[in-house]
Amino acid sequence: MKRDINQQGELQIAGVRAQELADLYGTPLYVYNVERIRENARAFIDTFNTYGVNAQVAYASKAFSSIAMLQVAKQEGLSLDVVSQGELHTALEAGFPRDKIHMHGNNKSVQELEMAIDSNIGCVVVDNFFEIHLLSQLLHEKNKHMDVLLRVTPGIEAHTHDYILTGQEDSKFGFDLSSGQAEKAFQQIAIEDRLHLKGLHCHIGSQIFETSGFTMATRKLFQTMAFWRENHGFIAEVLNLGGGFGIQYTKEDDPLDLNEYAHALITEVKKQSSELQYPMPEIWIEPGRAIVGDAGTSLYTVGSIKHIPQVRTYISVDGGMTDNIRPALYQAKYEAVLANKMHESIEQTYAVAGKCCESGDMLIWDVELPKVEHHDLLAMFSTGAYGYAMANNYNRFQKAAVVFVEQGRHQIVVRREDYREMTRLDCTYDYGEGNLI
Numbered sequence: 378m379k380r381d382i383n384q385q386g387e388l389q390i391a392g393v394r395a396q397e398l399a400d401l402y403g404t405p406l407y408v409y410n411v412e413r414i415r416e417n418a419r420a421f422i423d424t425f426n427t428y429g430v431n432a433q434v435a436y437a438s439k440a441f442s443s444i445a446m447l448q449v450a451k452q453e454g455l456s457l458d459v460v461s462q463g464e465l466h467t468a469l470e471a472g473f474p475r476d477k478i479h480m481h482g483n484n485k486s487v488q489e490l491e492m493a494i495d496s497n498i499g500c501v502v503v504d505n506f507f508e509i510h511l512l513s514q515l516l517h518e519k520n521k522h523m524d525v526l527l528r529v530t531p532g533i534e535a536h537t538h539d540y541i542l543t544g545q546e547d548s549k550f551g552f553d554l555s556s557g558q559a560e561k562a563f564q565q566i567a568i569e570d571r572l573h574l575k576g577l578h579c580h581i582g583s584q585i586f587e588t589s590g591f592t593m594a595t596r597k598l599f600q601t602m603a604f605w606r607e608n609h610g611f612i613a614e615v616l617n618l619g620g621g622f623g624i625q626y627t628k629e630d631d632p633l634d635l636n637e638y639a640h641a642l643i644t645e646v647k648k649q650s651s652e653l654q655y656p657m658p659e660i661w662i663e664p665g666r667a668i669v670g671d672a673g674t675s676l677y678t679v680g681s682i683k684h685i686p687q688v689r690t691y692i693s694v695d696g697g698m699t700d701n702i703r704p705a706l707y708q709a710k711y712e713a714v715l716a717n718k719m720h721e722s723i724e725q726t727y728a729v730a731g732k733c734c735e736s737g738d739m740l741i742w743d744v745e746l747p748k749v750e751h752h753d754l755l756a757m758f759s760t761g762a763y764g765y766a767m768a769n770n771y772n773r774f775q776k777a778a779v780v781f782v783e784q785g786r787h788q789i790v791v792r793r794e795d796y797r798e799m800t801r802l803d804c805t806y807d808y809g810e811g812n813l814i
């Protein structure tokens with residue numbers, strides 16, 4: 378992967394020295410190259426536009442939600458997928474166009490649905506029978522209507538390099554197609570006069586490297602749409618094929634090609650719609666990782682170094698599973714460099730450890746680096762998706778700050794948490810012996 382390196386052998390991000398950012402804002406630090414976020418968003422929108430189809434690219438904000446990020450998503454003309462009140466709140470704070478927001482979730486609360494209704498968002502992706510009932514009840518009370526998509530599980534489960542077909546989809550999300558659940562859900566929505574069914578949704582998985590799972594899902598959804606047209610006279614306006622576009626984290630990954638993906642999807646939709654003489658639906662997709670993943674770099678300062686002869690050398694950094702839980706949770710692999718020694722030759726393989734009290738808190742097990750010394754600056758690439766989004770306070774470590782960089786300029790967009798903020802929700806306990814305060 379091509380890196381931006383200055384003449385002094387230092388890593389730069391969007392024209393700014395990584396070391397300068399680390400000195401200014403401290404480490405661990407999430408740095409986003411905003412130029413890359415924009416390129417990714419434009420690539421999705423433009424690629425779908427070249428096919429002359431009606432398409433909507435909704436950014437799955439679970440990958441990285443912050444006011445600044447959603448401002449950029451809004452500027453780039455993306456729509457938005459939110460899954461909670463918190464994500465919706467962030468979108469509203471960012472001034473995101475409400476009609477371009479849709480809400481997901483397998484257990485939406487009354488409060489979440491009320492907020493969705495009160496904020497006049499574009500649509501709700503209904504996921505289960507309880508929700509259909511609850512949503513229509515709330516809409517009745519508020520004398521409002523809502524566009525909905527019906528989420529179905531097409532019996533295709535995609536894994537990174539592969540997908541499997543399951544007759545009966547075992548998933549907590551959506552309505553099963555094979556057992557007739559989706560049909561029942563359709564009928565229930567049809568009698569709810571407050572709900573307007575716009576179409577179908579499915580999401581077959583994340584970090585997918587092949588197009589076949591998407592095309593197979595498209596075929597399955599069209600079969601259902603054709604059935605509903607014949608039996609209920611229903612025509613879907615929207616076909617939402619979810620997210621899942623796989624990106625490159627390391628040299629071993631063979632990422633999906635955007636053109637190939639769009640071509641496969643659109644060709645299949647056109648083919649199905651012509652074979653079945655079904656009006657072309659609008660195609661919606663929901664990429665999360667592919668919009669922000671490779672735009673993010675995590676910066677860490679190296680602290681302790683532990684060499685175990687004939688075993689390995691651990692270098693410990695000032696972050697870990699609190700700012701990036703993906704290696705511990707999914708054995709996710711990343712690449713890293715010493716940002717201050719880009720011109721130095723590789724010396725040996727190191728293991729990068731986090732600082733949490735947990736042996737599994739390893740960021741990378743094997744990475745080749747120049748000779749590592751205390752205070753070196755380690756840059757870990759492609760950490761923009763599900764890094765900050767899944768950050769936590771284990772061991773009461775502070776959440777790291779987020780900086781946006783664009784054309785040589787940088788700005789803090791999420792402040793580093795401080796210790797007072799960490800205890801801001803704590804209350805002292807008074808029922809012990811005497812007054813504990």
Ligand code: LLP
Nearest residue numbers: 437580583584620621622663664665666763
């Ligand atoms: N739409 C729906 C309904 C989803 O459930 C997801 C992700 C997306 C879109 C966006 O998928 P993407 O394009 O980012 O693959 N924490 C995991 C990923 C979980 C994804 C959950 N759903 C990770 O760090 O790999």
